Amino acid sequence: DVKVTQSSRYLVKRTGEKVFLECVQDMDHENMFWYRQDPGLGLRLIYFSYDVKMKEKGDIPEGYSVSREKKERFSLILESASTNQTSMYLCASSFGGDGYTFGSGTRLTVV
């Protein structure tokens, strides 16, 4: 089975901190995605990548950046964390036309 691993299950950070969320997949998937999920708002795409060093903005990229230096790793960076970035962050990967496999999620609280 494909495994998508997110480095932290729960994270608490202070306003203004730079935050790194890491995601690693072990099945050589070309596509990787970062979503946030908030009650009543569903899944919202932040950024995605379809190849190493390639990135595409999703629906809500403001305040975020990403890095994909190796195929298996896709990092989400909050440049200066704010309280409105408190959310569940979900990483996913996929190959071609297949569905996504999601990681277990990181619940980030910004105080």
Add this chain to the structure above:
Amino acid sequence: QKEVEQNSGPLSVPEGAIASLNCTYSDRVSQSFFWYRQYSGKSPELIMSIYSNGDKEDGRFTAQLNKASQYVSLLIRDSQPSDSATYLCAVKTLGAQKLVFGQGTRLTINP
């Protein structure tokens, strides 16, 4: 009009009955369709994928696709309390790497 629409629910079904979850989509070139199950506080899990018109069965789950009507559904037979979760419909169009998700339907199975 939202690209992928689901009734948010909650949908309440007695144990042992058939639960029927519905999803409509707006893009006629959509080609791949997925159902995800998400338990509270957990990440989405892929349970069914369907690519051609008709029915696809997997255990107690049946996915139904009607491209002419732009409609996809998920039937859960012999519903169990463990089926209580939010079900997300996702659609992928030809040539796209990303999925478009509906808001999800919250399903409750009553013992």
